[in-house]
Each structure stands twice: as structure tokens, then as C-alpha cells.
Amino acid sequence: MFKLYGFTVSNYFNMVKLALLEKGLEFEVVTLYGNQSDEFLSISPRGKVPVLGVEQGFINETSAILEYLEECTEGKALLPGEPFARAQVRTLMKEIELYIELPARIGYPEAYFGAEISSALKNKCKAELLAGIDTLKR
Ligand SMILES: N[C@@H](CCC(=O)N[C@@H](CS)C(=O)NCC(=O)O)C(=O)O
Numbered sequence: 001m002f003k004l005y006g007f008t009v010s011n012y013f014n015m016v017k018l019a020l021l022e023k024g025l026e027f028e029v030v031t032l033y034g035n036q037s038d039e040f041l042s043i044s045p046r047g048k049v050p051v052l053g054v055e056q057g058f059i060n061e062t063s064a065i066l067e068y069l070e071e072c073t074e075g076k077a078l079l080p081g082e083p084f085a086r087a088q089v090r091t092l093m094k095e096i097e098l099y100i101e102l103p104a105r106i107g108y109p110e111a112y113f114g115a116e117i118s119s120a121l122k123n124k125c126k127a128e129l130l131a132g133i134d135t136l137k138r
Pocket residue numbers: 009010011012013033034035047048049050060061062063
């Protein structure tokens with residue numbers, strides 16, 4: 001059975017969790033926050049989650065984990081079989097990760113954690129998110 005290390009507010013953690021659920025694979029969640037302890041760095045060299053524990057060891061980096069699950073395991077395929085169609089799906093995934101999810105993080109302190117961010121940062125966040133959504137629509 002797979003072990004998924006991470007926490008539920010992490011979008012990267014949720015990408016892997018959704019893939020496991022969609023594929024119908026058995027897994028156990030180990031709730032863990034990214035940190036720099038020697039113990040955690042021994043399974044996640046940069047101290048980040050998610051980490052997937054598999055039979056042979058640990059896999060880091062969400063896209064590497066998702067590719068591993070798609071290539072090595074049973075269950076419903078999450079990518080189309082045809083290379084061009086697969087590339088289109090990967091393009092959408094990158095667009096969302098780099099140009100929507102990452103800029104959205106600018107707003108997290110205020111949206112989720114009760115902090116205040118400057119209007120300059122809010123404007124930057126909004127402009128980047130709108131550009132990301134426009135691109136996604138096109
Ligand atoms: N490039 C990494 C990014 C993962 C990431 O940013 N994880 C965050 C949680 S969403 C984290 O562990 N942050 C803790 C830290 O940097 O100390 C991936 O694709 O898995």
C-alpha cells in the first residue's frame with residue numbers, strides 16, 4: 001500500500017491524493033508538514049511535501065509522483081493514450097500549476113490565514129490570476 005505524506009491545505013498534496021483516489025489505489029495518509037528535520041530530509045531532500053512512500057523507497061516532486069503512478073500502477077488511466085492528446089493534458093496541468101496556483105499563493109496569507117497583504121500584492125495576484133484564467137479558457 002502507498003503512503004502519502006503531506007497535509008490537506010497543500011494543493012500539491014491534493015493533486016497526488018486525487019490521482020490515487022481516481023485510480024482507485026489503496027493508500028494511507030501520513031499527515032506531515034514540510035520541514036527541515038534530519039529525519040524528514042532523509043525522505044524529502046528539500047523538506048517539501050508531498051512524498052509518496054512506495055515499496056522501493058520514497059518519491060518526491062508532484063509531477064514525478066503522478067508520472068510514476070500513471071506508469072507503474074494498475075487502475076484507471078488518467079492521461080489519454082495518444083501522445084498528442086497526452087501533451088495537451090500536460091500543458092493544461094503546467095498552465096494551472098505555474099500561472100494560476102503559484103500566483104494564487106500571493107493571496108493565501110490574507111485569504112486563509114488572517115494576515116493582511118498590501119494592495120500592490122493584491123493587484124499583482126489579481127492580474128496574474130486573470131491572465132492565467134484567460135489563457136486556460138483559450
Ligand atoms: N515542487 C514541489 C512543490 C511542493 C511544495 O511547494 N510543497 C509545499 C506545500 S504546498 C511545502 O512542502 N512547503 C514546505 C516548505 O517549503 O518548507 C512539488 O511539485 O511537489
